Structures are given as structure tokens and as C-alpha cells.
Amino acid sequence: MDYFKQRRAYRKLLTEELSLSLGQNVLYRELLDYANDEGKIDEQFKLRNSVLASRTSLTEQGLSQARNRLVQEHLIEYTPGKKDKTAPAYKLVKLYKEFTKPLGNSLPASYKPVDQVVGSSVGQVVEHSTLLLPDKDKTKDKNHSPASAEPHVDFDKLFEYLNEKSGKHFKNTATNRKLVHERLREGFTPKDIQTAIDNVTAGWLGTDMEQYIRPSTIFRASKFEGYVNSVPRVAKPQQSGGKPQRQEATPDWMKPGYKAPKQEATDDQKKELAENLAALEELRKQKEKAE
The missing domain is CATH 1.10.10.10 (Winged helix-like DNA-binding domain superfamily/Winged helix DNA-binding domain)
Structure with missing residues (x-):
């Protein structure tokens, strides 16, 4: 197999x-x-x-x-x-x-010289539009079939994009390029590469998983398809240090121009206030007599 x-x-x-x-x-x-x-x-x-x-x-x-x-x-x-x-x-x-070419010059109508899943038809080649593809990739090479040729990727742009989305500084090394080439040979597209980067960074920035944002994780064979098809959550706001910023509501009394609302005193409150004032006045007179 x-x-x-x-x-x-x-x-x-x-x-x-x-x-x-x-x-x-x-x-x-x-x-x-x-x-x-x-x-x-x-x-x-x-x-x-x-x-x-x-x-x-x-x-x-x-x-x-x-x-x-x-x-x-x-x-x-x-x-x-x-x-x-x-x-x-x-x-x-x-x-x-597996289909093998039969003997003779004539081919039966049922013969299809391609890998084929039982019950499915051969898919059409779709032209991809993504920042990872340079213009020269749109030209046709007569020596290579578009269906089997590995899509060309501008790796400088790819890792520049990854660093922009993650806030990190990964380099365009042979090891990192190999991971991407392996995913492309499996049938993934440059657009899938970009989608995986978008989904992982959107879902992991500001969480404990942020430390795992790296090419060896994003482009890992056993996880990559899951990253392409995942639905990212909204990332938390970031501080310059990379940690999520805590958001607190500003109370009204701290806002500029705040004025405390006026409240009318009740009759009981007025009576209590008058009694307190009278008591204070009595204490003042007793203090004056003592002196």
C-alpha cells in the first residue's frame, strides 16, 4: 500500500x-x-x-x-x-x-490510468489564489501535468506571513520547507497552508498553547488536516509581551465630567438630621461653660 x-x-x-x-x-x-x-x-x-x-x-x-x-x-x-x-x-x-495499462493498442472504455477511489470521480484541478503563490506559478509547464505537479510556494512570503500572524521569528530553513513540501505532496494546497496558519494562530494566541505555535506543530502530518478544517475562536487582545490583556469596565464615577445624582431627603431623614445638629449644639454649649 x-x-x-x-x-x-x-x-x-x-x-x-x-x-x-x-x-x-x-x-x-x-x-x-x-x-x-x-x-x-x-x-x-x-x-x-x-x-x-x-x-x-x-x-x-x-x-x-x-x-x-x-x-x-x-x-x-x-x-x-x-x-x-x-x-x-x-x-x-x-x-x-491500481490500474495498469492493458496489452495491445486499444484501451477499453472502462480503463482510467489514474488513482481512483471506488464510487468517486476524478476531481478537477482548481487554480489557487493566495499570497503564497507568485505570479510565475500561473504559467503552464508543458513537461508537467498540473494535476500531479507540486504547487510552487514562495517560502520567503510564507514564513514572513507566519511570523506576522504569530509574532515570532521563524526562518526559511530546509527543515521547515521540508514539512511544507510533504503536506503539498499529500495533496494539500498553498491555500490550505495559509488556512492552517490562520486557524492555529487565531485559536492559540493568548492561551497556554501559544508556546506550540511553530512549523513543526502546524505542519505535522497527523494534525495538519485538523488545523485546516478547524473553526478558530476569537483570539484575546494581546499586550506587547504576548500575554492576554485584562479588560475591566470603568466605573461611572471615574469618567470625566461625572456628577453625582441629586437625591431629596425624606421627612424622617430631615428630622434625624435636625436632632443630630441640636445634640452637637448642646455639646458645644457645655464645652464653653466648662472652659
């Missing part, structure tokens, strides 16, 4: 047929990445629930529900483990078909 073909086929399913929650999507991506890293993408592999929950940030119940949905959609095969003895086992279901 080819890792990148599997990723593209999975994304096509999400676009055209499936509707998975973020947790289900994260779980599948984590299983796919783990199998690829361990060299078991075509084999059954074992992974403990505690490890998988830690890698996906899902609760035990959330992990179980997400896994059941992936099994129902025939995306994975699952074999339960035995408590304290064996870990659960997983196997990825191949989502694409």
Missing part, C-alpha cells in the same frame, strides 16, 4: 462521500501515520488504547466511538485486545485501486 495514495484517497472520500467528526478524522490519520512510521502499512499492527488516546487527545469513550465509526465505514479492521495481556490490533483498509 502506498502511503501518499492512501492519504489522497482518504481525502477524496471525505470530500465526496464521508462526513466524519474531527475526532474520527484525527484517529484515522494517527493510525495511518503510525502504520507508515512502523513499516506496517500493509500489515496488522498493535497499539494500546492509552498510547492512542495520548497521541489523539481523545478520551477513552471518544476513542471507542471514533474507532467504531471507522470500522463501520470500512476504513479500518479492528481486533479487540485482552486486558493486561494483549493490545488491540488494527489494519488499514486499502482505499484506492
